[in-house]
Amino acid sequence: MLFNTDDILETTRMITQNKLDVRTITMGISLRDCGHPDIKVTAHKIYDKICRKAEHLVKTGEDIEVELGVPIINKRISVTPISMVGESCDSNDYVPLAQALDNAGKQVGVNFIGGFSALVDKGYTKGDRNLIAAIPEALAVTDIVCSSVSVGSTKCGINMDAVKQMGEVVKAAAERTADRDAIGCAKLVVFCN
Known part of the structure; x- marks a missing residue:
């Protein structure tokens, strides 16, 4: 495929003058098969699966940046809502699951990992209640985990x-992270579709 000079110059101008970039690439990973009655086993399975599936995500993103000449600002992962995965656990404290997400995301080098989430527009389940209760602590003890709750x-x-x-x-969440500019509530989305 041949490019003409005007197209190349226009693209260069868009990148240098207009700050053209790809804001985010996201890899979705289903964690539905990671549930287990022991929360430590669940956390371990979550960590292992994310590390295995997303092992090459950042490198692939960097290769695309080089190939296209357009920067990709964030590489991220999105997983099955943890409220669903955690329901199989005997524990009511889902903070270890958030820590497993954080550790796995850091291991593979992504900027963010989303999915510490619940969908409660149709009502609460045990997993939804446990996850929501854990959000302030989970966001305080993790760095790249993002949380969301669909309320309607x-x-x-x-x-x-x-x-x-x-x-x-x-x-x-803001109070728990007040020493870090209340970043906890900045990593939390409450939405209605």
Whole structure:
């Protein structure tokens, strides 16, 4: 394939003058098969699967940057909502699962790992409640983990109990990370589809 000079110069101008970049590439990984009654086993399975599946993610992103000549700012991973994975565990404390995500993400070199999440627009499960309770601590003890909670949807309506609870969780996440510019609440998304 041949490129003409004008196209090359235009692309160069877009990168240098207009700061053209690819904001994020994301690899999705299903963790549904990682559940186990022992939370330590679940955490270990999560870590192993992410490290195995995303082993080449950052290198592939860097290769694409070189090939296309366009910077990719963030390389990230998104996983199955941890509230679903954690439901198989006997433990009510999901912080170890957040730590497993954080450690795996750091091992493979990504900027962020999302999925410390729950979907409560149709109501709460045990896993949803455990995950939401763990969010402030989980975001305080991790560096690259991001959390989200879907509190509503057009189809199901809005879970107002969850809206109230998430207001409290955002505040608690900010307080737990106040020494770091309240980064905890900046890594938390509460949304309605």
